[in-house]
Amino acid sequence: MKLTLAALSLSTLTAAQSIFQPTQGGTGANFPGSPGSPVWGEKPFGGAHTPFNDRPPFAGGGPTEHERPPKGEGYELMKEMAGETFFEHFYFYADQDPTHGYVDYTDSETAFERGMAGWTESGNPFFMVDATPKIDGPRRSIRLESNFNYTQGVVLLDIVSMPGSVCGLWPAFWSNGETYNWPAWGEIDIIEGVNAFTENQSSFHTASGCYIAEGSSNTFTGQLTHDGEIARTCSAFESNNEGCGIKDNHKNTYGTPLNERGGGVFAMQWNDQGISTWFFPRGGIPGDVHAGDPAPSSWGKPYAHLDNEACDIGEYFKNHQLIFDTTLAGDWSGRVWAEEEVWQSETCANMTGYATPEEFIREEGEQFEDSVWEVNYVKLYQ
Numbered sequence: 001m002k003l004t005l006a007a008l009s010l011s012t013l014t015a016a017q018s019i020f021q022p023t024q025g026g027t028g029a030n031f032p033g034s035p036g037s038p039v040w041g042e043k044p045f046g047g048a049h050t051p052f053n054d055r056p057p058f059a060g061g062g063p064t065e066h067e068r069p070p071k072g073e074g075y076e077l078m079k080e081m082a083g084e085t086f087f088e089h090f091y092f093y094a095d096q097d098p099t100h101g102y103v104d105y106t107d108s109e110t111a112f113e114r115g116m117a118g119w120t121e122s123g124n125p126f127f128m129v130d131a132t133p134k135i136d137g138p139r140r141s142i143r144l145e146s147n148f149n150y151t152q153g154v155v156l157l158d159i160v161s162m163p164g165s166v167c168g169l170w171p172a173f174w175s176n177g178e179t180y181n182w183p184a185w186g187e188i189d190i191i192e193g194v195n196a197f198t199e200n201q202s203s204f205h206t207a208s209g210c211y212i213a214e215g216s217s218n219t220f221t222g223q224l225t226h227d228g229e230i231a232r233t234c235s236a237f238e239s240n241n242e243g244c245g246i247k248d249n250h251k252n253t254y255g256t257p258l259n260e261r262g263g264g265v266f267a268m269q270w271n272d273q274g275i276s277t278w279f280f281p282r283g284g285i286p287g288d289v290h291a292g293d294p295a296p297s298s299w300g301k302p303y304a305h306l307d308n309e310a311c312d313i314g315e316y317f318k319n320h321q322l323i324f325d326t327t328l329a330g331d332w333s334g335r336v337w338a339e340e341e342v343w344q345s346e347t348c349a350n351m352t353g354y355a356t357p358e359e360f361i362r363e364e365g366e367q368f369e370d371s372v373w374e375v376n377y378v379k380l381y382q
Contacts, residue, residue, distance in 0.1 A: 072293030075154055075381035082377035086125035087117070089378075090144035090324075097143075098179065101170065101330030102358045104138045106130075111142055120374060124160060129169070129326055129371035139328055139361050139368070146322040149178065150380060152270050154294050155322065157190065158285075158376035159263045163326050165196045165255030166367055167348035168357045170333040171326040175268065177319055183207055183236040186317035187243070190268050190277055193254045194333040196344040196351065200254040200266075201225065202277040202304035205243035210234040210311035212244050220276070222246040222303035234311065241331070246304035247343070253279050259370070265289060269296045272313055276302035294381055322380075324373060329357040 081089045092108040111117040117127040130140035155175065163171040172192040177185020187205035202222070204210070212232040217224065224231040225245035234244040252258055262282040267289070269276045278299050280286060288295040306313075329337070337357045338349040354360035360367075 070288055070295045070298040072288060072291075073295050073297060075294050077292060077379060078150075078153070078382050079148065079380040080377060081379075082375070083123050083125070084119065086375065086378075087144075089146055089148070091147055093143040093145050097327050097330060099170070099327055099330040099332070100334075101327030102138045102334070102361050103328045103330070104140045105143050106140045110140075114140070116140065116142060124374050124376060126372050126374045127324070128373070129163065129328070129368045131365045131369040131371070133365040135362050135365065137362070139365070141326045141328060143325040143327070144323065149319050149321050150382065151318045151320065152272075153380055153382035154270075154296060155190070155268045156289060156294065156377070156379045156381070157266045158378075159266070160374040160376060161259040161263055161370075162191065162255065162373055163368075163371035164259060165193075165198055165257070165344075166371060167195045167337075167352050168328050168333060168361050169326060169368070169371060170194045170328065170330055171371075171373070173266070173322075173324050175270075175320045176323055177317070178321065185319050186210075188268060188270065188275055188277075188317070188320070189243075189245075190266050191254070193343075194336065195341070195348050197254055198251060198257045199343060200248045200258075200279060200303075201245050202248070203243045203245040204234045204275065204306045205236045205241070206234045206311070206316040208235040208237055210306075210316045212306055212311075213309035216305070216307060216309065219301065219307060220246060220303055220305040221301050222248050232310075234306065234316075244306070248279060248303040250279070250303070252281075256370075263374075263376075267294070267296070267299070269302075270313075270317065272308065274305055274307035274313060275317065276306075277304045278302050292379075322378065326371060326373070328361050333357065 079089065087108070092106065092111060094105050094107040097103050097105065106114070106116060108117070111127065114130065116130055119125055127142045127144065157173060163169050173190050174192065175188040175190065176182070177187065183205045184207050189201065189203040192201050192203065193199070211234060214232065223246065225247055232244055236243055252261060258264070264279060264281040265285050267278040267280070276296070280289070286299060288298065334357045338347050340347060348357065349355060352360050352364070354363070
């Protein structure tokens with residue numbers, strides 16, 4: 001597979017206020033913390049918590065693990081983001097939220113000092129929303145953007161936990177063409193949802209002219225999030241920035257129910273033929289993934305897929321970063337606060353008793369105590 005990795009210049013990310021350069025030897029010592037300090041469960045905001053990776057593994061559902069992994073498909077591991085060097089692969093974005101959230105993105109120094117980022121007792125990196133009980137304005141959170149870019153490959157994300165199914169939250173993990181040129185180089189949402197959702201959604205956002213081909217729904221197991229032609233329209237300009245979204249039909253693939261089952265692996269394959277996403281629950285992760293030799297053709301149908309029949313993948317997707325984000329309210333979570341949603345039982349206004357998400361976010365910090373990403377690894381294969 002052809003390698004297309006390049007370090008991003010500082011001018012590309014002028015919004016990042018605090019950037020830590022990797023130390024020689026990659027020890028992670030340049031960060032204001034080290035594995036074990038701060039430790040999730042020992043610190044932040046509101047008393048002791050059980051580390052997420054102490055929970056029993058999820059033993060049911062999903063594909064059976066392969067006793068004999070299938071032969072890989074020629075992918076080579078190009079980047080592994082895990083453990084004590086995880087944060088060396090990312091910038092802490094500390095500017096205004098492009099999606100207009102009620103959020104204060106935190107620079108790296110503040111994040112480590114306040115216990116919003118660090119390592120669990122087992123050495124996994126975590127990062128979280130500030131759960132201070134009551135505040136006067138937007139709530140602190142973290143957005144990480146990779147300090148490298150890539151074109152095509154397989155991305156694997158193994159998470160123990162993600163922010164829970166809590167009103168006001170909008171967490172996501174996605175692959176994005178450099179933001180100054182959005183959406184010209186495309187966006188691939190691998191994990192995304194809002195408020196009390198329990199099912200994951202993958203979406204594709206592009207410039208004009210890219211569509212999910214009519215009749216191609218038999219190539220994926222998920223459900224288009226809209227009806228009619230707009231459901232297949234990936235152009236951000238023609239779909240009010242929504243792109244073409246596909247919801248995973250399997251329950252418990254997002255938020256609190258996912259965390260209760262120990263998380264799992266999200267996978268994305270991107271090549272000239274198309275882009276696909278899968279989820280494998282804990283206990284159902286394919287053997288080739290465990291073996292570090294991914295064979296996507298053996299994984300069965302993805303829950304989301306965009307093929308090249310009605311979208312020139314090479315033209316619409318290139319030069320991506322990987323991004324973790326937990327924003328609050330904003331263009332999606334805030335917009336549907338008081339609206340009936342088919343993906344949750346009732347409106348957040350009714351569930352919380354607050355007329356606006358901003359008031360809830362200021363007054364109910366305890367609700368965000370488990371709004372934590374805990375990551376086993378992110379791997380990029382090409």
